[in-house]
Amino acid sequence: MKLDMYQKIRLKNGMIGHIIEIFNDGEAFMVDIKMHDGEYEQATIRPYDIQSVIVEVDEPFVAAG
Numbered sequence: 001m002k003l004d005m006y007q008k009i010r011l012k013n014g015m016i017g018h019i020i021e022i023f024n025d026g027e028a029f030m031v032d033i034k035m036h037d038g039e040y041e042q043a044t045i046r047p048y049d050i051q052s053v054i055v056e057v058d059e060p061f062v063a064a065g
Contacts, residue, residue: 001047003029008054011045016054 003009003026007019011033021030026047032040 001050001053002026003047003050003053008056010051010054011049012051013049017043017045 003019003022005019005022009017009019009031011017011031015033015035017031017033019029020032020042023029023044029045029047031043031045033043035041
């Protein structure tokens with residue numbers, strides 16, 4: 001999976017974070033993780049720590065028809 005800067009991700013531990021730096025073409029990532037108290041903490045993670053990518057849509061999808 002190719003990840004880009006500032007993508008929002010869910011970690012396997014359930015925490016939510018944003019990628020702020022990519023190391024060695026995706027071997028590791030520096031992530032700002034939102035902690036339970038609302039503060040952010042930086043951590044270095046590996047791809048296997050990521051459960052999913054969170055996609056946010058700014059405008060609702062409207063089907064043509």
